[in-house]
Structures are given as C-alpha cells and as structure tokens.
Amino acid sequence: MFRQLFINNWKQKKRSPFLGNSTGQKIVIGFLAAYFLLNFLVLGFIADKVLLDAYPDASPFVKFNGFLIYYFLMDIFVRFFMQEFPVLSIQPYLAMPVKKNTLIHFILVRSIPTFFNLLPYLVIVPFFLKVVIPEIGILGGIAWFIVVSCLVLLANFIGFYLKKTFDAKPLLAVVALAVLGALYYLDTAGYLGLSEAFEEFMNVVATQPYLGLIPVALLAGMYRFIFGFFKKRVYIDSVSLERKTQEAGTYDFxxxxxxxxxxxxxxxxxxxxxxxxxxxxxxxxxxxxxxxxxxxxxxxxxxxxxxxxxxxxxxxxxxxxxxxxxxxxxxxxxxxxxxxxxxxxxxxxxxxxxxxxxxxxxxxxxxxxxxxxxxxxxxxxxxxxxxxxxxxxxxxxxxxxxxxxxxxxxxxxxxxxxxxxxxxxxxxxxxxxxxxxxxxxxxxxxxxxxxxxxxxxxxxxxxxxxxxxxxxxxxxxxxxxxxxxxxxxxxx
Amino acid sequence: MISINNIQKAYQGNVVLNVPSLEIKAGESIGLVGNNGAGKTTLFSLLLDLIRANSGEINSKGLDVAKTEEWKKFTGAYLDEGFLLEFLTPIEYFEFTGRLYGKNKSDIHEFLQQFTDFFNDEILGNKKYIRDLSKGNQKKVGAIGALVGDPEIIILDEPFANLDPTSQIRLKTIINNLPDEKTVLISSHDLSHITEVCERIVVLEKGELVKDIQTSEATLKELESYFAV
Structure with a gap:
C-alpha cells in the first residue's frame, strides 16, 4: 500500500498541469539547486578549516556542534517558509479501504525525502568522515551521526507542525517562530548557554555513545505527537486537509x-x-x-x-x-x-x-x-x-x-x-x-x-x-x- | 440575429465542429442537444470568441464576433466556472457585472428581487465567496449572472446540471418567462427539460448538425428514439 501511495504521489507530481514542462524553469531551478548543493558540499569539506580560522584555540569538532543548534533553529524557520508539505494528496484515499493510520504515516514519511533534508547531509557527511571519525572514533562517530540526523528530522517535523498550525491558528505559529527567533538571539548574544550546553552534550555522546538514544527518543516523541495531531484532522472538513472556507471580507476598496x-x-x-x-x-x-x-x-x-x-x-x-x-x-x-x-x-x-x-x-x-x-x-x-x-x-x-x-x-x-x-x-x-x-x-x-x-x-x-x-x-x-x-x- | 457560416473547428486535424449554415432569428429559443463530444460547448465557445475557428465566420447582429468586441454589450453567457469571479461574494459578482453594463447597485438589487425563490436564501446575504459555494449554487449564480445587464442574446451551457429538482423547475420557469424578444441558446442532456423551454431543437452529432426541428408534442418522443441506440 505504502509503495502504491508513493507511486501515485509521484505520478501526481509529474502530471500536474500547474507544473508545466517549461525547460527554462527547469534550467533555472536546476541551476539554483546545483549552486546550493555545491556550496554546502564545499562547506562540508572546508568546515574544519573555517572553524579553525575563526576559533584558533577551540577544536573544530566542538565548535561545529555548537553551530548545529543555530542551524537547527534557522532550519525550522527556513522550512516553515519554504518547504512544501504533502497533505492534500491523501484526500482521494480517505473513502478507500486504506487505514487512516497508513495515510498519516504516508504523509509524514513522504515529507522526509526532500531537498531540504538532503542539503544538510552535504555538510554533515564530509565533516563526519574527515573530522568526526578521526576525532572520536567509529562508535562515537556513529552516535554523533545519529544525533545530527535526529536534529534534521526534528526540524522537518517541527516545521511541518508549525506550518499546519499556521493554517489553523496563525497566531500560535507566529508566537512559536518568535520564540525560536528569541532563543537564537539570546544565545548568540551570550545570555543563554544553549550552544555550549549542546557542545557539552555532544562531548558526552562521544565518550558514551548510548546517550545518542536521547535525541532518538525525542524524535520518536515528536513523530508520535504530530501523528496524533493529524489523526484528529484527517477529515475533509478539517483545516489541515481542506482549504478553510473564509468568511467574506467586507472591505471593498x-x-x-x-x-x-x-x-x-x-x-x-x-x-x-x-x-x-x-x-x-x-x-x-x-x-x-x-x-x-x-x-x-x-x-x-x-x-x-x-x-x-x-x-x-x-x-x-x-x-x-x-x-x-x-x-x-x-x-x-x-x-x-x-x-x-x-x-x-x-x-x-x-x-x-x-x-x-x-x-x-x-x-x-x-x-x-x-x-x-x-x-x-x-x-x-x-x-x-x-x-x-x-x-x-x-x-x-x-x-x-x-x-x-x-x-x-x-x-x-x-x-x-x-x-x-x-x-x-x-x-x-x-x-x-x-x-x-x-x-x-x-x-x-x-x-x-x-x-x-x-x-x-x-x-x-x-x-x-x-x-x-x-x-x-x-x-x-x-x-x-x-x-x-x-x-x-x-x-x- | 445570429448567422453561422461554414464554421469549422479542428484540433490537430481532427474536425470537432463543422456547421455549413445555421441561422438564428431574434427572439428564438434554441436547444442544443447531443452526446458528449458532439460539439455543443465548442459551438458556444465560438459564438463567444473564446476559441478561433479554422474557417468560416459567425455574425451576431451583423457583427463578426471574431473581429469586434461590440457583441459583448448585448450577450450574456454562462458556460462553466471560468465565468465566475471566484473571489467575490455572489452579490458583489452581480454588482460588478452590472457596473460593466452601466447598471448601478439599486438597479441590480431590484433585478435580483425576482430570483429570491430560485436563490432559496443560500446565495444573497450569505457571507461566502463564490469559490466556497457548492457546484449547484455556483451554477445558479452563473446562470443569473448571464442575465445581468439585460442582454439580447443569452447563452447557457447545461444550466440544469448540478441543480436540485426544485431549482431545475424554477430555472425552467425563469427561462420561459424571459421576454419574447430575447434570443436564448441552451444546451442540455435533459431531453424533457430542453423540449419544455425551447421552441427549436438542434441536434449535433460528432460535430455535424443532424436535426433541426421546431418543438411540438412529438419532439420529445422523436429525440428519445433518436438517442436510444
């Protein structure tokens, strides 16, 4: 069933009349994508040098971990504004003999393979091979990799959740984004020790890899949470699925x-x-x-x-x-x-x-x-x-x-x-x-x-x-x- | 009123409409009947200069519809949702359309009075945009919208489809009560409705005009036996 849903989703994308087949558009988008991919890839290979230049007396591994938390916060922002999350595509299946749970899992899993989730790995993988493994060994390295992957996916699901709540309760999402922004500001300004704490946590993970399971548990919790969120909303009159019927505005210019x-x-x-x-x-x-x-x-x-x-x-x-x-x-x-x-x-x-x-x-x-x-x-x-x-x-x-x-x-x-x-x-x-x-x-x-x-x-x-x-x-x-x-x- | 001469429309060499001649007199009401793909909507689209014919011409009140835009002043049409301004409320839609024909707000409100029953309290005064209305209510808005501005020629594509039975009957009354001098063109799949509201029935099949009859007692039977294949 899952496979068939993916195939249909792919067909839907490919045959969309809105998408068109403009070569110019494909070239421009392809060019932009390649540009970003290349930038990130280069960054992955030179990240340690850049960090060493900026912080000569700190280990690039530690500083990189500190930056991860900023990236995480920014990533949620970027996803909120730019990433498209697949929801409407399940509507035709609601009346078919497919379990609602399957459909929700599909929406959630379908949100993972995107450009936005590929991008960070272009930095992470080179850095992992070049710096992390030599620094903390295979076992700690794998734990590190898992933690970082959890961050990427957490950002994915938090972005998804915020975007969907924004449809229903715009104010709530704005508040959440403001909180994220404030966190970022307070931390960079030195009032909050988030990045230091995270650096510290990663150092501990390096020596005690099993602690890498904490973020995994967090991710699982987030997944359960957002799953529950959709479970309540897989009805066509709910805001998540259907476009909200607006009360007509009275202002008439x-x-x-x-x-x-x-x-x-x-x-x-x-x-x-x-x-x-x-x-x-x-x-x-x-x-x-x-x-x-x-x-x-x-x-x-x-x-x-x-x-x-x-x-x-x-x-x-x-x-x-x-x-x-x-x-x-x-x-x-x-x-x-x-x-x-x-x-x-x-x-x-x-x-x-x-x-x-x-x-x-x-x-x-x-x-x-x-x-x-x-x-x-x-x-x-x-x-x-x-x-x-x-x-x-x-x-x-x-x-x-x-x-x-x-x-x-x-x-x-x-x-x-x-x-x-x-x-x-x-x-x-x-x-x-x-x-x-x-x-x-x-x-x-x-x-x-x-x-x-x-x-x-x-x-x-x-x-x-x-x-x-x-x-x-x-x-x-x-x-x-x-x-x-x-x-x-x-x-x- | 309308004369169609040697009109032909083809898509990639596939002829979808071929009408050598069709004359419609002022005040006539014409019912266009035919199975899917017979060319009904194509003919309407040509009348409204929405598509270009490969050859031939259509004159509306002596004006070539493909060459001037004057026909817009005396023609009202509703083919599908593309004729609705989906981001307006129905009342705004009527008012705006009215303004295009020089009618002010009170003209329009007075005009809409007569359709209170037809609208069944679901259209006017309802704070909903047209895009959020049901298909049936959208059709009601479109059909009445076509009458705004007192047009001499009225074109409706399948006006009865999607309407509930009561509304279908009311719409028939509305069409039958239109002033005699109006020229009305309607297409429909419902043979009994169309024979009730039209004086003349034109049957299209695969783009060709195959029957052109004045409506009488026997017309419905004749059409039913024609389509019962």
Missing amino acids: GFLNRFGKMGDMMQLEAKMLWRSKRSRTYAYLSVFFLLYPLIFLGNPMMDSMGGKLGMSIFVTGIFAFNYAQLLLSWHSMHFDYILTRNITGRELIKSKFTLLAGTTIISFVLTIPYVFLNKWFFFTLLVAMLFNVGWSMFMYIYISAYNSKKIDPGKGGAFNMEGFGAAHYVVMIPILAVPILLYYLPFGMMGKPYLGLLMVGLFGLLGILFREKILDFLVSHYEKRKHTIASDFRKQ
Whole structure:
C-alpha cells in the first residue's frame, strides 16, 4: 500500500498541469539547486578549516556542534517558509479501504525525502568522515551521526507542525517562530548557554555513545505527537486537509469606484489580490522588502550613487516584480469571464498598468523616509519610480502575454513556483539593461553619476508621456495572444 | 440575429465542429442537444470568441464576433466556472457585472428581487465567496449572472446540471418567462427539460448538425428514439 501511495504521489507530481514542462524553469531551478548543493558540499569539506580560522584555540569538532543548534533553529524557520508539505494528496484515499493510520504515516514519511533534508547531509557527511571519525572514533562517530540526523528530522517535523498550525491558528505559529527567533538571539548574544550546553552534550555522546538514544527518543516523541495531531484532522472538513472556507471580507476598496470602469476593474483586482492567499503573501513580502536597504546599512555599496539607484529600483519595483510576473495568470480561474463580458482588451491592459503604476508610486512614497539616511535617496527613489512606471511595467505587461500557465491564487505564496517560467527571468534583461546602458556604462564609470541619474529619469518620463502609444502596442500584442492564453488556462 | 457560416473547428486535424449554415432569428429559443463530444460547448465557445475557428465566420447582429468586441454589450453567457469571479461574494459578482453594463447597485438589487425563490436564501446575504459555494449554487449564480445587464442574446451551457429538482423547475420557469424578444441558446442532456423551454431543437452529432426541428408534442418522443441506440 505504502509503495502504491508513493507511486501515485509521484505520478501526481509529474502530471500536474500547474507544473508545466517549461525547460527554462527547469534550467533555472536546476541551476539554483546545483549552486546550493555545491556550496554546502564545499562547506562540508572546508568546515574544519573555517572553524579553525575563526576559533584558533577551540577544536573544530566542538565548535561545529555548537553551530548545529543555530542551524537547527534557522532550519525550522527556513522550512516553515519554504518547504512544501504533502497533505492534500491523501484526500482521494480517505473513502478507500486504506487505514487512516497508513495515510498519516504516508504523509509524514513522504515529507522526509526532500531537498531540504538532503542539503544538510552535504555538510554533515564530509565533516563526519574527515573530522568526526578521526576525532572520536567509529562508535562515537556513529552516535554523533545519529544525533545530527535526529536534529534534521526534528526540524522537518517541527516545521511541518508549525506550518499546519499556521493554517489553523496563525497566531500560535507566529508566537512559536518568535520564540525560536528569541532563543537564537539570546544565545548568540551570550545570555543563554544553549550552544555550549549542546557542545557539552555532544562531548558526552562521544565518550558514551548510548546517550545518542536521547535525541532518538525525542524524535520518536515528536513523530508520535504530530501523528496524533493529524489523526484528529484527517477529515475533509478539517483545516489541515481542506482549504478553510473564509468568511467574506467586507472591505471593498470603494474609493476606487469613482474612477469609472477603470476604477471598477482596479477595485476588482484589489479584491482578488487581498482575498487570495498567494497574492496576499506577495503584498506582505513587498512590505518586508521595503526594509531591505536597512540590511545594507554601513555597506560601502550604499555609499555609491549606483548602489543607491539599484536599491531604489528594487524597493519601488518589488511588488510589481512579484505580482506582474503572473499578471494574466491571476485571472486564469475566470479568464472566460474577462473575455466575454463587457470589458475590452484595452480596458483590461490599461487597468493593469494603472494598478502597477499605483503600487510603484505607493512604494515610492513609503520609502521616502530613507532620505534620513542620505539625502540623495530622494533623487534615486524618484528616478527609480519614474523608470519603473515608464519602462519596467510595460515590460512586465508585454512578457505576461507569454505566460499562459494556470495558477490557483488560493494556494500558499512564498516559494510557490506555480506559473513561473523562463519568461520571468528573461524580463530582467531589458529592465536591467536600461540602467546599465544609460547610467553605469557611460556616466557611473566616468564619475558623473548625476548626469546618469538624470538620463534614467528622463527615459522613464518619456515612457510615461508616451504611455497611450505604448499601451496601444501592448493591447494589440495581447489581442493576438488571448486565444492561446485562454485555451491554456482552460486546460485542467 | 445570429448567422453561422461554414464554421469549422479542428484540433490537430481532427474536425470537432463543422456547421455549413445555421441561422438564428431574434427572439428564438434554441436547444442544443447531443452526446458528449458532439460539439455543443465548442459551438458556444465560438459564438463567444473564446476559441478561433479554422474557417468560416459567425455574425451576431451583423457583427463578426471574431473581429469586434461590440457583441459583448448585448450577450450574456454562462458556460462553466471560468465565468465566475471566484473571489467575490455572489452579490458583489452581480454588482460588478452590472457596473460593466452601466447598471448601478439599486438597479441590480431590484433585478435580483425576482430570483429570491430560485436563490432559496443560500446565495444573497450569505457571507461566502463564490469559490466556497457548492457546484449547484455556483451554477445558479452563473446562470443569473448571464442575465445581468439585460442582454439580447443569452447563452447557457447545461444550466440544469448540478441543480436540485426544485431549482431545475424554477430555472425552467425563469427561462420561459424571459421576454419574447430575447434570443436564448441552451444546451442540455435533459431531453424533457430542453423540449419544455425551447421552441427549436438542434441536434449535433460528432460535430455535424443532424436535426433541426421546431418543438411540438412529438419532439420529445422523436429525440428519445433518436438517442436510444
């Protein structure tokens, strides 16, 4: 039975219409995966040297163990935000003669073979062979390996549990994550001896390997706990399995009403954005990204005009970058409505442009306080806003007509690659080309950044001035593509 | 009202619809009948410019539907869930659709009054998004949504499917009570329903138009014997 479930799960993945067969996407994801894998593998081989450089008077083995606890805490975070856990896939089996326990075991076991569980082993295995075994011998080494594996799996199940409770009780999961974050902070700041305690524990395990069974017991306990958690929830009306039926929101963005049909269209889009899980995640993420420049405080990159301009383009354009990539796919569930109702292609495209331009301007206004860091930020942000409205937005609209992948906006957001294709990366080329050609190459390198800034700003302004002409072009482009898009959206 | 000329649609050389000529007069109500794969939905999709024909043309009130978007102003249709805005509540959906045709809130509320029975207290005033409604209630929203904006041409694909018996009967009454000047196109697998609401029945088989009859007492029997293979 278990085997058959795995086979079906594999088929489900492979045949998913959402996944698509875009080669570009596969290449990009493959490339990213290879990059991380390689990084971790290299880290595994040089970890002892790195640690010895950083802490010359401590043993790399001991320090590595200390870091494990940080990795463990971070890992839970990363998994919570990025890992996808298989749950819905068991729904069709609930009414079949399969034991519920089998199904739950399946969900739990199925969550183990993933990229996120492979990654740590690329560090652990080399380190185990190169450092641990020589240091504490075979028996202690094996105990060490078991303890570390338990940590990886514990992180897996805790992440899984938090993600599922987040669906049911968002507040609880936020609290749990805050506690984890606080633990991490307190320990790195030296108030808490977690890592030292863990170092100590590992030293003891090295000499008394049987103590390695303690984490195994912990893991078993966690497994039992999460098993019980699901046992209560394998019913289709429970939140774990089915998407929660939301009570309809009452806020209706009424202020957009007064702008006529264009306003109606934008109001509609705003509602969709706010009421779908994925787009809402993008909105939250964008707010978070507005704070991004703070990470680079004191970084010399921020001193240069080019660095400021780049950062400004990023913060004013990030929402559009996330949202506009799927500009038409957001409508994939109801594209036939758009096509048959009293909405012309021009009205659709123009409302899209206005919405994107509006969010860019809002981002600009929200980021103006950066002038307190450096007065030039005002100008780079202004230029970036003009550039994004007068150039990037058109590029997104143009390229979105080539993205006809169906998406379900109700599905979770962060790291959800559904509907992403090669086009999403290609669009970066014309967008980045402009600042490079107009700013960096001629002026930035020659030490005349102000002139370069002016050029990029003027370029954006030109786009804004000639927007009607550009929109005409985009509309005819869309009209040519709409039947293809519609038929792709209709594929189940 | 609608004239279909030499329309042909093929997928990878496989002809799924081939109608040399079909004329629909204003005020007629047409029932489209045929087994799965007969081309009913394809024909509707072509009428709504949702797919492109390989050859031929469809004129709606003299306008080529593939060339202009003017037909949208006088056409209301519901084929499937793709015609619903799943993230709205039903009332928001009606209001928004109404606005596209220049109707304000009170116009729409007045319009919806007549369907109180049909909605059976499950649609209006219910704080649920359309995506969370049952299939039957979604169909109700879609079918009534097609009537919003006072369209001259109404196209409904299998409106009776998924509805409970009471709602089916009420929907028949709604369709029969539509003003005479409306042109109505309905497809259905339910032969008795369709003969009750349509004056003219068109039978499709494997993409070909095989029967075109004015509904009479004998029509139901005729259709039943035709499909009893």
